[in-house]
Amino acid sequence: MTERLSLAVLDSLPDDVEVPRYARADLAQGIVHVGLGNFHRAHMALYLHDLLQEGRDHDWAIVGAGVRPADTTIRSDLEAQDWLTTIVELDPETDRAVVTGAMIDFVPVADGNGPLITRMSDAEIRIVSLTVTEGGYYIDAATGEFDPDHPDMVHDAEHPDAPRSVFGAMIAALRARREAGTPPYTIMSCDNLPENGHVARATVLGLAKKIDPDLAEWIGTEVAFPCAMVDRITPATSDRERQMVRDRYGYADERPVTCESFRQWVLEDRFPQGRPAFETVGVTMTDDVAPFETMKIRILNGGHAAMAYPSALLDIHFVHDAAAHPLIRAFLDKIEHEEIIPIVPPVPDTDLAEYYAQVIERLENPGVGDTVARLCLDGSNRQPKFILPSTRDRLARDEGIEGLSLVSALWCRYLQGKSDSGAEITIDDPMAETLHDHAVRAKDDPMAFLEMRTIFGSLAREERFTKPFARHLRALEKEGTERVLRRYVEG
DSSP: OOOBOSGGGGGGSOTTEEOOOSOGGGOOEEEEEEOOOHHHHHTHHHHHHHHHHTTOOTTOEEEEEOOSTHHHHHHHHHHTTTTOEEEEEEOSSOOEEEEEOOEEEEOOOOGGGHHHHHHHHSTTOOEEEEOOOTTTTOBOTTTOSBOTTSHHHHHHHHOTTSOSSHHHHHHHHHHHHHHHTOOOOEEEEOSSSTTHHHHHHHHHHHHHHHHOHHHHHHHHHHOOOOOEEEEOOOOOOOHHHHHHHHHHHSSBOSSOEEEESOOEEEEEOOOTTOOOOGGGGTOEEESOOHHHHHHIIIIIIHHHHHHHHHHHHTTOOBHHHHHHSHHHHHHHHHHIIIIIGGGSOOOTTOOHHHHHHHHHHHHTOTTSOOBHHHHHTTHHHHHHHHTHHHHHHHHHTTOOOHHHHHHHHHHHHHHTSBOTTOOBOOOOSTTHHHHHHHHHHTTTOTHHHHTOHHHHGGGGGOHHHHHHHHHHHHHHHHHOHHHHHHHHHTO
8 A cells, every 4th residue: 555645754755755854843833824725835835845954944834724615625635644745846857856844734724714813813923925816815806906895805894703714814813913912924925916915915904994994004004015926837736646646756645736847936025023034045035026027927927828718729738739839839929029028027137038938948848737728717817917917008008909809809719618629618717607608698799798897997998909809709700719810820
């Protein structure tokens, strides 16, 4: 029987698996992280593991947490492994397998979030970090402002001692710390959205004002919300990855993470209660994250969004196959070089053309096994952040958006639910039903898709966008994805 990953088996693992050189018993909590998905464990937790390997900052260990029912299963799986995780970095040259031990506990998941509030109230916790997805901040996509009328926010305002959301729990813990005379922790978003620190601050303060305006004023003055740019491709774990660990390394891990070898973290250096020495393990600490963030969101994430939907409509499963497809690659190159990269502001010590070339290398990596379906999910949150800002910027400069409007049309065509071959498409999005309904109605009236205010906002009234969108959508339905892409690529 294959042994399960745990502290007891670390000494017997193969030599090509890196294991913690630090004693877990010597670690003390310093960070509560909410959202123990694959990205966090292959990114922030791995940076901290690398730091612990250097023999320093042992008082910054991670305590995991979650507020969703599904987090109970994650907690159970990781508890059985003494909170250890196998990270396999897949690289065309050589892979790297690491067992990380930076997490030392996981708060029990409970209705009302009492255990989480208690843990975040502890003076030893100096950072609370988040990966709760781009859409998890209760922000109205049309206005960019906090949405006080969301049912979760209404509930938490009415039940501040038993909140439903992580933001309600953070506010309750900050109130407890204030009453105890304990300095507040820093709130650090690690989610992939523009100005994530400002977004987190807007949500926390927006909810706090509904609960206790005086507390909200104190939070606004005393709590730091640093911005961060994060980057690493981390596909979802399936039986494929679990079997990979068994076959290659001879042990079982129920929650392994495979990822690309590339990773990047640019972090605003605002931590009043201190922080780990992240700069010693490759994190870029800076006073201004914005240029790095804009580059990444527009070029990388925008590129993902541009290639995802035509690839799905052509029944391409893996991202590396899409990147190698001559027409998809030509489409991506053209829209990046002609419409996206030219409006990205300069980034310190960075050549944007070289950055894009690196993006292509990452997309072409077959070892990662990233899927087109993953790039397509959650479009209602991703399109307004990754594609439409470039569209708006080009219109503000009175520059063309032929390619960007085509991306929006391709998304609409995808949401109709069938690929060009007639294969069924599963729409993975919190707004799936609404999106599908509007996309189907757009067959007769393209404006039926653009009328979704929370996504398109004022663009629905901008003829320089609506006209090419409608033209592209009708062509996609009449001629098919391949012919429309080819016409765009050939100019």
